[in-house]
Amino acid sequence: MPRPKLETDRLILQRFARRDSVTLDDAIRASLTDLNQWLPWARMDYTSGDTSAFIRDSVQAWKEDRAWDFSIRFFEDPARHVGNVSLWTVSKLGKIAEIGYWVRSDEANRGICTEAVDRLLGEAFGSMGYHKVVLRIAVGNEASDRVAEKLGFTKEGVLREELLIRGNWVDHSLWSLLDREYRALRRRSAAH
Numbered sequence: 702m703p704r705p706k707l708e709t710d711r712l713i714l715q716r717f718a719r720r721d722s723v724t725l726d727d728a729i730r731a732s733l734t735d736l737n738q739w740l741p742w743a744r745m746d747y748t749s750g751d752t753s754a755f756i757r758d759s760v761q762a763w764k765e766d767r768a769w770d771f772s773i774r775f776f777e778d779p780a781r782h783v784g785n786v787s788l789w790t791v792s793k794l795g796k797i798a799e800i801g802y803w804v805r806s807d808e809a810n811r812g813i814c815t816e817a818v819d820r821l822l823g824e825a826f827g828s829m830g831y832h833k834v835v836l837r838i839a840v841g842n843e844a845s846d847r848v849a850e851k852l853g854f855t856k857e858g859v860l861r862e863e864l865l866i867r868g869n870w871v872d873h874s875l876w877s878l879l880d881r882e883y884r885a886l887r888r889r890s891a892a893h
């Protein structure tokens with residue numbers, strides 16, 4: 702299990718609690734048009750009840766050591782929800798985890814997603830001992846592809862019709878990072 706509270710230079714990543722419901726809901730509502738394009742759960746008729754259900758499930762998943770969702774917030778404005786980043790196991794045997802994320806639209810392109818995912822990779826390849834972390838990114842989601850590239854992931858290929866989004870089966874690229882690659886990248890950035 703990762704630590705429930707992680708920090709970067711600018712960000713606090715924290716396990717969800719019931720009290721986060723209102724600020725999470727605000728962030729989703731402010732970003733729904735963008736989220737709707739890529740994420741199956743982000744229907745245009747998304748309700749605050751859906752947010753409460755998400756938080757309930759998230760709390761339960763942490764308890765069961767099954768999946769780990771974090772809210773992303775700025776140190777300088779901790780009352781405002783900036784995005785989500787999540788980690789879960791896809792293969793126990795292969796020690797493979799997957800990461801998913803979104804960032805509110807009015808904070809896009811400030812490096813927030815890259816910074817948050819980088820911090821979570823530290824947990825995944827550190828105390829959690831994963832061998833490989835994957836991202837599944839809808840073909841055409843160039844901002845998300847860019848996040849993968851910036852973090853040093855390799856594109857393995859395309860998974861055909863992997864997810865049903867708004868009635869269309871959408872191909873997804875599979876990107877991956879291995880523990881030794883992550884450590885080499887870390888060493889290289891520390892040397893600079």
Ligand SMILES: CC(C)(COP(=O)(O)OP(=O)(O)OC[C@H]1O[C@@H](n2cnc3c(N)ncnc32)[C@H](O)[C@@H]1OP(=O)(O)O)[C@@H](O)C(=O)NCCC(=O)NCCS
Nearest residue numbers: 739802803804809810811812813814815838843844845847
């Ligand atoms: C994808 C997403 C998480 C990125 O978050 P973010 O905090 O803006 O990401 P970052 O700022 O760390 O990096 C974004 C990069 O994409 C680039 N980018 C943004 N839009 C782009 C586009 N249309 N084409 C190419 N590059 C683009 C940015 O310039 C930036 O790269 P740079 O640092 O080299 O300039 C965010 O846009 C989002 O939540 N989108 C909707 C939901 C979603 O797609 N989730 C991911 C599902 S896999």
